Amino acid sequence: MKLLIRSGRLVDPASGLERVGDLAIAGGRIVAVGTAPSEFEAERTIDASGLVVVPGLVDLAARLREPGHEHEGMLESELAAAAAGGVTSLVCPPDTDPPLDEPGLVEMLKFRARKLSRCRVFPLGALTRGLAGESLTEMAELTESGCVGFSQADAPVRNTQTLMRALQYAATFGYTVWLRPQDPWLGSGVAASGAVATRLGLSGVPAAAETVALFTIFELMRSTGARVHLERMSSAAGVELLRRAKGEGLPVTADVSINSLHLTDVDIGYFDSTFRLSPPLRQQRDRDALRQALADGTIDALVSDHTPVAADEKTLPFAEATPGATGLELLLGLALVWGEAQGLGLPATLARITSEPARVLGSAIGTLAASAGRLVEGGVADLCLFDPAARWQVTPDALASQGKHTPFGFASSGFELVGRVRTTLVAGLVAFERGRIDA
Amino acid sequence: MLSRRNPQLNRHGELIHLLSIEGLPRAVISQILDTAGTFLSVNERDVKKVPLLRGKSVFNLFFENSTRTRTTFEIAAKRLSADVINLDIARSSTAKGESLLDTIANLSAMHADMFVVRHGESGAPYLIAEHCAPHVHVVNAGDGRHAHPTQGLLDMYTIRHFKSDFTQLTVAIVGDIVHSRVARSDIHALTTLGVPEIRAVGPKTLVPNDLSAMGVRVCHDMVEGIRDADVVIMLRLQNERMSGAMLPSAGEYFKRFGLTADKLALAKPDAIVMHPGPINRGVEIDSSVADGRASVILPQVTFGIAVRMAVMSTIAGNEA
Numbered sequence: 001m002k003l004l005i006r007s008g009r010l011v012d013p014a015s016g017l018e019r020v021g022d023l024a025i026a027g028g029r030i031v032a033v034g035t036a037p038s039e040f041e042a043e044r045t046i047d048a049s050g051l052v053v054v055p056g057l058v059d060l061a062a063r064l065r066e067p068g069h070e071h072e073g074m075l076e077s078e079l080a081a082a083a084a085g086g087v088t089s090l091v092c093p094p095d096t097d098p099p100l101d102e103p104g105l106v107e108m109l110k111f112r113a114r115k116l117s118r119c120r121v122f123p124l125g126a127l128t129r130g131l132a133g134e135s136l137t138e139m140a141e142l143t144e145s146g147c148v149g150f151s152q153a154d155a156p157v158r159n160t161q162t163l164m165r166a167l168q169y170a171a172t173f174g175y176t177v178w179l180r181p182q183d184p185w186l187g188s189g190v191a192a193s194g195a196v197a198t199r200l201g202l203s204g205v206p207a208a209a210e211t212v213a214l215f216t217i218f219e220l221m222r223s224t225g226a227r228v229h230l231e232r233m234s235s236a237a238g239v240e241l242l243r244r245a246k247g248e249g250l251p252v253t254a255d256v257s258i259n260s261l262h263l264t265d266v267d268i269g270y271f272d273s274t275f276r277l278s279p280p281l282r283q284q285r286d287r288d289a290l291r292q293a294l295a296d297g298t299i300d301a302l303v304s305d306h307t308p309v310a311a312d313e314k315t316l317p318f319a320e321a322t323p324g325a326t327g328l329e330l331l332l333g334l335a336l337v338w339g340e341a342q343g344l345g346l347p348a349t350l351a352r353i354t355s356e357p358a359r360v361l362g363s364a365i366g367t368l369a370a371s372a373g374r375l376v377e378g379g380v381a382d383l384c385l386f387d388p389a390a391r392w393q394v395t396p397d398a399l400a401s402q403g404k405h406t407p408f409g410f411a412s413s414g415f416e417l418v419g420r421v422r423t424t425l426v427a428g429l430v431a432f433e434r435g436r437i438d439a
Numbered sequence: 440m441l442s443r444r445n446p447q448l449n450r451h452g453e454l455i456h457l458l459s460i461e462g463l464p465r466a467v468i469s470q471i472l473d474t475a476g477t478f479l480s481v482n483e484r485d486v487k488k489v490p491l492l493r494g495k496s497v498f499n500l501f502f503e504n505s506t507r508t509r510t511t512f513e514i515a516a517k518r519l520s521a522d523v524i525n526l527d528i529a530r531s532s533t534a535k536g537e538s539l540l541d542t543i544a545n546l547s548a549m550h551a552d553m554f555v556v557r558h559g560e561s562g563a564p565y566l567i568a569e570h571c572a573p574h575v576h577v578v579n580a581g582d583g584r585h586a587h588p589t590q591g592l593l594d595m596y597t598i599r600h601f602k603s604d605f606t607q608l609t610v611a612i613v614g615d616i617v618h619s620r621v622a623r624s625d626i627h628a629l630t631t632l633g634v635p636e637i638r639a640v641g642p643k644t645l646v647p648n649d650l651s652a653m654g655v656r657v658c659h660d661m662v663e664g665i666r667d668a669d670v671v672i673m674l675r676l677q678n679e680r681m682s683g684a685m686l687p688s689a690g691e692y693f694k695r696f697g698l699t700a701d702k703l704a705l706a707k708p709d710a711i712v713m714h715p716g717p718i719n720r721g722v723e724i725d726s727s728v729a730d731g732r733a734s735v736i737l738p739q740v741t742f743g744i745a746v747r748m749a750v751m752s753t754i755a756g757n758e759a
Contacts (some may be wrong), residue, residue, distance in 0.1 A: 129664070195652030199461065201561040201585030201623060204649075270446055271562030315540055317560035319583070 001043050002026045003428060005035055008048030008385065012375035013351035014057070023053055025381040026068035028427035033377055048385055051422055054350050056088025056382035057356040058373045060255050061231060062119070062306035062328055065402075066109065068097025073308035073402040075109075078328070079118035080399035083432035085304070085329040086384030086421040088119055089372055091361070093178075094126040095153035101126035101137045103145035110146045118431045120382070122365060124151040124178055133157040136169055148364035149176040149229065154278055156184035160216065167226035176364065178229045181213040181238060182279065188329050190319040192234075192282040196265040202318060205280050207235040221250050229360055233299055234279035236289035239300045243298045253360045254298070256290050257305035258334040260395055262415075263287070263407055272412065273314050273321035274405045275304075294352055295342050301357035302338070304331040308403025326403035330394060332386060334408070334419030340418060346388070381428035390420035446568055453757040456568045456577040457750050459586040460627040468631060472596050474749035475742065481518065482744055490523035495552040499525045500542075501580070502558040506681030507717065508580055511740075512555045512589075515747035520554075536576045539563065541568050547572045553755065554578070561585035573759045580751060584618050588713050591624025593746040595632060597739050598670055601711050605632040611664050611706075612655075613640040613696060614723055615685075617647055621715045622674060630654045640664030641696055644685045661696050668706040673698050673714045676723050689722045699725045703733060712737045 005023040010033060012018075017033075024036035032040070053427075057306035062082065065073035082090055094100035100109070106123050113121035125147035129135045132155075139150055150170055157163040170177045191197040193204030208331050210233070218241070221228055231258050233239060245252050259277050268275045275281060293299040307324025314321050331353060339349025358365075358373030365372060371379025393410035394417065408415045424432040447456040447463075452468055481489055483596045497516040499509050509525060516523045526543065539558075556564045561583030568577040581587040581604070600609060610629055616622040616639045629637050630653075639646050639655040651657050653694065658664035665671060681689040712733045714725075720726045729736060 088699070162719075193649060195649065198617075198649045198652055199623070201583050201620060203584075271565045273566075312538065315538075315566065317558065317563040317566055317583075319560050319562075 001428060003043060004040065004042035004045045005048045005053055005383070005385070006045055008053035010034070010053050010375060011151070011346050011350060013347045014338050014355035014374045014378050018345075018347055019373065023375070023383070025428045026426070028381055028429070030057050030377055030379050030381050032377065033375055045222050046385070046423060050387065050389070051385045052346065052388050052398070053375070054384050054386070055330060055354045055373045055375055056424060056426065057086045057353045057362070059087045059090040059304050059306070059328065059331055059353070060301050060360060061257070061303040062087070062090040063093055063095070063308065064092050065308055066096060066112070067105065068378060072310045075112050075116060077400060077402040078306070078308065079113065079116050079121070080432075081306070081328040082119040083397065083424045084400045084421060085424070086332050086386060086424050088329055088382035088384065088424060088426050089122065089358070089432070090119055091122045091124060091148060091291050093151055093153040094124050094312070095131060095155065099126045099131045100124070100147070101129050101131070103138070103141045106142060106145040106147055117426060117429065119426060121144070122148040124149050126150070127152050127177060128157065128162065131155040133159065133162060139170060139175055143173070143175060148361055149178050151178035151231070152180070154180055163216070164224060167224040167228070168221050171224050173227040173346045174227070176227045176229050178231055179217055180231045181210050181217060181233070182300055183209045183212045186212060190276065190280065191268065192265050192280040194265060194283050196268060200268065200271065207237045207282070207286070210235045210238040210279070211241055214238055218245050218250060218252075221252065221331045226330050227251040230286055230323050232257050232260065232279050232303070233290060234260050234282055234286065236286045239293045239298060242348060243293070246298060255301040255302045255303045255357070255360075256294055256299050257303055258330060259305060259325060259407060260287065260290055261294065261302065261338055261399060267407065267413070271318040273316065274325060274407045274409070274412070276318055276321045276323050277325060277407070278323035286404040291338060291342060291401065295344060296340070300360055302331070302335050302352040303357070304328050306401070306403070307311070308401055309405055311404070325402045325406050326399060327406070328401060329399050330406065330408055330417065332384070332421060333392070333419050336388070381425055383425040384421060385423040386419045386421045391418055392420055393417070406423050446565060449759055450587045454754050455757050457588050457754060458564050458568060458577065460588045460631065461586070461592045463631065465631050468595065468628060471592055471746070471753055472599060473747045474753060475596055475745040478745040478748040479742070481584040482741070487518050488520055489518065490520045492516065492519035492755055494539050495521045495755065496550060497521045497523050497553045497555060497751070498546055498551045498558070499523065499555045500528055500546070501526070502528045502556070502563070503581070505557055505581070507562065508557065511743050512578075512580060515751060518744070519748055519752055521751070523759055534586060539566065543567050543571055544703060546748045547575060551575055555580050555752065557581045559583055568706070578754070581620055585623060587620040587624050589743070589747050589750055590621050591628045592750065593671065593739060593743040594625050594627045594713060596742045596746050597713060597735055600738070600742065602669055605629070605634050608634050608669045609636040609638070609667060610634055610670040610672065611638045611640055612662070612672045612674065612696065613664065614678055615618050615645040615676055616641060616650060616674065617645055618671065618677065618680070619674050623653070625672060626653050626655055638664050638668070641684070645680070661724055662705060665702055666705045668710055671698065671706055671710055671712050673724050674716065675717065676719055679720070682690060693722055697721070697723055697725060698728050698733070700727050703728055713739055716740070728743050
């Protein structure tokens with residue numbers, strides 16, 4: 001189908017391009033950025049005046065809950081949520097049931113996702129069988145079946161020698177290992193150590209849970225040469241170590257969740273289990289450091305850390321509640337709120353959810369690497385059109401995701417988001433449309 | 440961020456549940472202590488009953504076993520003429536896999552008027568207060584490490600009984616403070632009532648420096664911690680802490696942080712010694728001190744009944 005997007009404010013975060021113009025799409029690819037060729041005959045025209053046209057969002061952490069947790073979320077609902085949030089590519093961790101440790105499971109997931117054609121799904125394979133932290137998975141086979149890297153999700157590798165072997169093996173083939181920097185013993189608490197956890201009598205997770213893990217990871221990177229992506233940074237001290245590691249030239253990248261970017265432990269209030277998150281929310285100075293690190297590029301990408309949790313698993317005493325919150329539909333709005341507060345322009349803000357996470361994925365996504373997260377002629381037409389002036393409030397029941405728990409619900413948080421997705425295109429096809437805006 | 444209303448107060452600032460001492464206005468605390476004073480005489484009469492809760496059903500929901508605390512609540516409720524139903528949930532429904540809120544819904548359907556809740560997880564009574572019927576009142580009888588507000592109030596009653604002015608006192612709390620709901624409730628009550636010096640005394644594993652955020656002076660030395668104190672509150676050392684990564688042994692703990700007559704001599708001459716019970720003789724407190732002149736451990740128990748009567752009658756009289 002030939003599609004013309006007319007008079008939109010085109011923003012390409014990677015190049016810094018920001019201009020009003022048209023975008024011509026044919027055969028699932030962008031054929032012109034700025035002005036359509038005179039011979040271009042669109043079958044459909046979308047009037048994008050007043051809207052921002054950006055590459056589709058790339059979310060490096062979204063749980064789809066399939067297979068195994070279908071009561072909490074399913075591909076249909078969660079990929080619909082992705083499309084509603086302007087997300088056109090997402091990375092899902094392997095902590096499904098069973099975990100993604102066999103090629104057949106990965107192929108099935110990719111096949112089911114492709115059939116829905118709402119969003120591109122890039123699974124992370126399990127780093128160890130059953131995520132048990134003991135024996136390695138068939139990484140090469142898993143890569144052939146579509147895995148873009150290997151991860152333990154939130155499960156630890158307790159044995160440091162196993163972790164070193166996993167990094168060595170992955171480095172042999174150039175695969176990226178995605179790790180949550182959290183020491184399993186120090187990280188066993190339910191809230192960040194500090195005044196709030198002390199006052200509420202909740203077991204604490206000290207910042208040392210993160211820094212101890214980072215020291216180990218960086219040291220093993222030095223000896224193995226492995227490339228590592230750090231998932232969900234949470235502390236100021238951790239950010240400082242990351243900054244030094246990057247300065248030293250280690251091949252490391254990192255992300256932070258929308259939760260840690262905007263909230264602190266004080267928000268837990270009276271044991272509100274929607275704030276039961278992993279990593280736990282830390283203090284103001286940690287949040288400030290994370291916001292700064294995302295702005296200056298020390299942290300590469302902002303992620304939704306989307307985790308649908310069934311209501312039964314949340315209406316429990318704080319420590320017993322399952323950690324996690326819904327996030328795919330909030331990613332854009334919360335990125336824009338942050339960018340505005342930080343005084344960043346649109347291209348720099350949007351880079352953290354488009355071109356930068358695409359760069360983290362790099363060659364793991366094959367030929368897509370050339371154009372995912374970018375607006376370039378000849379590139380894939382994965383696009384998000386949003387109204388930058390719209391301010392909106394999150395009402396959990398209005399979310400497409402099966403996960404309704406969010407710490408950003410207006411009723412409890414008073415949070416207002418900026419920027420409302422109007423249209424999402426994946427490979428030039430409409431994956432989501434909020435009301436029709438045909439010209 | 441919107442500020443969320445303290446769930447234990449109604450729109451008029453009246454107490455409808457007792458979940459924590461934190462956030463309670465000084466006037467509310469003082470009023471409960473005053474009311475407890477009037478019940479003390481009831482407990483000394485031949486007929487130890489007043490009809491304030493007649494026809495009301497009080498359910499004791501103990502998800503964690505505690506015969507002593509449950510009994511004090513039972514006595515308090517009965518002296519207010521309530522019907523008391525004891526449910527030992529640790530051994531019944533939740534063991535069969537019923538969720539906490541299903542249990543609460545079922546008991547609400549039996550027309551409970553008040554739940555007295557003990558639970559192993561911090562914050563569980565908040566969840567119950569949020570989800571129970573609006574006419575039901577919840578009393579926290581101890582939740583995880585978080586709060587034990589009736590113990591905190593009875594401790595305040597005891598201090599007020601023996602010492603006149605809170606604003607002149609030095610109070611030392613000694614022992615496993617990090618795991619203690621009693622310590623947290625005491626600290627909130629003492630700070631609200633204007634005690635200028637509250638010391639938290641113990642080794643760093645049990646008294647981490649984070650505690651200073653609660654408005655206490657952290658002391659890792661018993662001599663420094665107890666010197667010139669007016670009130671010494673000793674905490675029970677749980678068996679599971681006595682050997683392992685928290686403490687090497689009960690013997691070493693007693694030597695450094697146990698309260699002996701020698702150490703008590705460092706406190707003010709008229710200092711009182713308190714303990715929430717049950718006491719571990721020779722672990723946190725020497726028998727000569729527990730039974731000695733300064734000990735007010737048994738009066739605490741007596742006051743505890745009156746304070747729990749005051750709490751129950753107060754919240755039952757306020758509408759959500």
